[in-house]
Amino acid sequence: MLKIFVLIKQVPKTDNLQINLKTGALIRNKIDNIINPDDIFALEFALTIREKYGGVITAMTMGPSQAESSLREALAMGIDHVIHISDPIFSYSDTLQTTLVLKETFEKIKSYDVIITGSVTLDSGTGQVPYQLSEALQIPLITDIFIFEFEKDKFKCQRNFGHESQDIEVNLPVIIRIGKHFNKPRHIPLSGIKKAFEKKIEIMDFNLLNCPDEIDGCNKSPTQVIKTDKLVHKRKNEFIKGSIKEKIQRIFDIMKEHGIEKRWMQKK
Amino acid sequence: MDFELSEKHRLVRRSVRTFAEDILGPLAPIMDREAKFSWEAAKELAKINAWGLQIPEKYGGADLDSISYAITIEEISRICAATALTISVHNSVGAYPIYKFGTEEQKEKFLPDITSGKKIAAFAWTEPNAGSDAGAIESLAIEDGDVFILNGSKIFVTNGGIASTVLIGAKYQTEKGEKGYVAFILDKNMKGFEVGENEDKLGIRGSSTTSLYFHDIRIPKENILGNLNDGFKIGMQALDVGRIGIAAQAIGIAQAAYEHSVNYSKGRIQFNKPISRFQGISFKLAEMATKIDSARLLLFRTAFLKDKGVPFSKETAMSKYYASQIAREIAQEAIQIHGGYGYMKDLPVERYYRDAKVTELYEGTNEIMKFIISREILRGNL
Numbered sequence: 001m002l003k004i005f006v007l008i009k010q011v012p013k014t015d016n017l018q019i020n021l022k023t024g025a026l027i028r029n030k031i032d033n034i035i036n037p038d039d040i041f042a043l044e045f046a047l048t049i050r051e052k053y054g055g056v057i058t059a060m061t062m063g064p065s066q067a068e069s070s071l072r073e074a075l076a077m078g079i080d081h082v083i084h085i086s087d088p089i090f091s092y093s094d095t096l097q098t099t100l101v102l103k104e105t106f107e108k109i110k111s112y113d114v115i116i117t118g119s120v121t122l123d124s125g126t127g128q129v130p131y132q133l134s135e136a137l138q139i140p141l142i143t144d145i146f147i148f149e150f151e152k153d154k155f156k157c158q159r160n161f162g163h164e165s166q167d168i169e170v171n172l173p174v175i176i177r178i179g180k181h182f183n184k185p186r187h188i189p190l191s192g193i194k195k196a197f198e199k200k201i202e203i204m205d206f207n208l209l210n211c212p213d214e215i216d217g218c219n220k221s222p223t224q225v226i227k228t229d230k231l232v233h234k235r236k237n238e239f240i241k242g243s244i245k246e247k248i249q250r251i252f253d254i255m256k257e258h259g260i261e262k263r264w265m266q267k268k
Numbered sequence: 269m270d271f272e273l274s275e276k277h278r279l280v281r282r283s284v285r286t287f288a289e290d291i292l293g294p295l296a297p298i299m300d301r302e303a304k305f306s307w308e309a310a311k312e313l314a315k316i317n318a319w320g321l322q323i324p325e326k327y328g329g330a331d332l333d334s335i336s337y338a339i340t341i342e343e344i345s346r347i348c349a350a351t352a353l354t355i356s357v358h359n360s361v362g363a364y365p366i367y368k369f370g371t372e373e374q375k376e377k378f379l380p381d382i383t384s385g386k387k388i389a390a391f392a393w394t395e396p397n398a399g400s401d402a403g404a405i406e407s408l409a410i411e412d413g414d415v416f417i418l419n420g421s422k423i424f425v426t427n428g429g430i431a432s433t434v435l436i437g438a439k440y441q442t443e444k445g446e447k448g449y450v451a452f453i454l455d456k457n458m459k460g461f462e463v464g465e466n467e468d469k470l471g472i473r474g475s476s477t478t479s480l481y482f483h484d485i486r487i488p489k490e491n492i493l494g495n496l497n498d499g500f501k502i503g504m505q506a507l508d509v510g511r512i513g514i515a516a517q518a519i520g521i522a523q524a525a526y527e528h529s530v531n532y533s534k535g536r537i538q539f540n541k542p543i544s545r546f547q548g549i550s551f552k553l554a555e556m557a558t559k560i561d562s563a564r565l566l567l568f569r570t571a572f573l574k575d576k577g578v579p580f581s582k583e584t585a586m587s588k589y590y591a592s593q594i595a596r597e598i599a600q601e602a603i604q605i606h607g608g609y610g611y612m613k614d615l616p617v618e619r620y621y622r623d624a625k626v627t628e629l630y631e632g633t634n635e636i637m638k639f640i641i642s643r644e645i646l647r648g649n650l
Contacts, residue, residue, distance in 0.1 A: 018511045034282075068275075069275050069278070069279070072275065072276075072279060073279055073282075073283075076279060076283070118506050187277075187283065187287040187290070187312075187315065187316050188283035188286075188287075188288060188316065189315065189316050189330070190280065190316050190318065190321065190330035190332060190340065191317040191325065191329070191330040191331070192284070193276060193279055193280055193318075193330070193332070193336070194276075194330065194331050194332065196279075196542065197276050199277075208509075211612070226377070247315075
């Protein structure tokens, strides 16, 4: 039976982001947090594998206590078990520190066949964890899969990118990074919601994982976010006046200023 | 006392909202335009268990509490009020009475098909001469050996044209007064069961409303719901639950009209500024928000009382009356804020207005709601 693990992250909803202007940190509240949109494709992929090949799916996330709601959501979607990796010392972890904690977690779990991740997170956009985890656990990572199958302890797939495709075969365990819109995630069945809140969430903290001293998100993260700021896109409005000729001339001037004149002429 | 939705309820809202926006969003205007129920939507609704919201898992349901139920209907209605009505009626006055009053055999026989959406349920009480005067129904069931023979007709039956299982109320000849009614579970394939044409309605056009005609239908006694003389009680209790759904539907329409109004007024520039900066408009938004919040809190309290197992007739009547009234008012003001654009069919705002009106009528008119509320008050239930 395949032991499938999905890495998910809870992120703030971006349609109403609020930033503490003094500290430059995101103001998080428990209401506006969601599963990172890319990770939903990873969850759906895990469910598809289970439907086709059987197996047990465990979703895990590293994050503060409110991240639990995202694990409940994963359970409601149909995931079998969840693990919440949480400890104050893990806070402010960058991708490398996160990977180190995940490495400890998988070493504790010992037996795993497939680890599935999304592409990038909405709130930091690095997309580094799957690559780093592959290195840390010394297992292969496959991205951009198109067609796939499991055969005994092997994973076979076709990768598609740009104008070429590759056929790949690896031994399990393997990390699979799922691209955006690889599948069409199912909607959460309402019958799953009640059950999701009846299940137990396994918590793994610093002590339980027996973490080495090098793990210290706040002090030992090589990358530090100095400041977060809101990007403001301002629209410029110009009313063009004059005769038709003058108006057309002004439009061409604007196009020239922005370097789009040439492209437009080529298309013509 | 905690006024915040629980994590579970927030997940219900988030899940149903995503579903409704994805699946029902594109279908809602088509259903309205073509005045047709969407079987495509029905299939998708089955995938999220929307046909068995409050029925236990044992019979295939999602086993939700009443607050989750209200949230679900509201979120569906926010996108498509017609679908919300179909779902609400199916669940609250179709499936629920079978679960509440049915025998174990009836539950096992009828509920799995209903909760899976294989068979849509309806509830038929209203007749040409029995609207607000629910006791005036004339459909008559006469006992004949081990069957009842039913004759009569029903009008304005929600889900009439799409339902396979229909709960109906009829007079039972030998008893008088409130005891003289019987409730049956009918199947549309019973001999003598005739479905009328779809009504051409002002709003909720994507839901099916028809008449039903009963010609000498021979109903086996195992299709009696509850006790022989409990028909009226079953009908009225079903409506108590149904009103939670209608209130939720109304709030969903109001919420949609309100959101459109906020967005439009922020983007619409007149006299060199967004019209939301004019008090004439911004005060309307303030009123909308206040009304919606009040209606929703009242509804949640009603749902809470129902789950607690205490009487909630007064509160459910208050919820239905208030939510439907503010839905109509808010939809009307939404058109006012949108001006001419709101009156055109390019925007959904005029649909909200048409959809909202009926919530003041069905599952008991608001006048009947006030009658129920005042009766409770004057009985000492202040």
